[in-house]
Amino acid sequence: MVSKTLAVKNAANPIDNPEIIRVTSDVDQVACNGGHPVLGHPITYYTFDDTNSVECGYCDRQFVRQSK
Numbered sequence: 001m002v003s004k005t006l007a008v009k010n011a012a013n014p015i016d017n018p019e020i021i022r023v024t025s026d027v028d029q030v031a032c033n034g035g036h037p038v039l040g041h042p043i044t045y046y047t048f049d050d051t052n053s054v055e056c057g058y059c060d061r062q063f064v065r066q067s068k
């Protein structure tokens, strides 16, 4: 099984309000570090299982996978 990981690197957007990150339908896993090297958090991986939405427990970012 091939697992694609999307690394979210968005240093221009430090932690502010919870964000919604949209990914394409072929992404199985996302990585979040808060989007900031200092104000962020340890990189954490989240896997889309039977859901198309996961929320980062650190920074409340929500990752939404597009339905096919």
Ligand SMILES: [Zn+2]
Binding pocket: 032, 033, 034, 035, 041, 056, 057, 058, 059, 060, 061
């Ligand atoms: Zn996060």
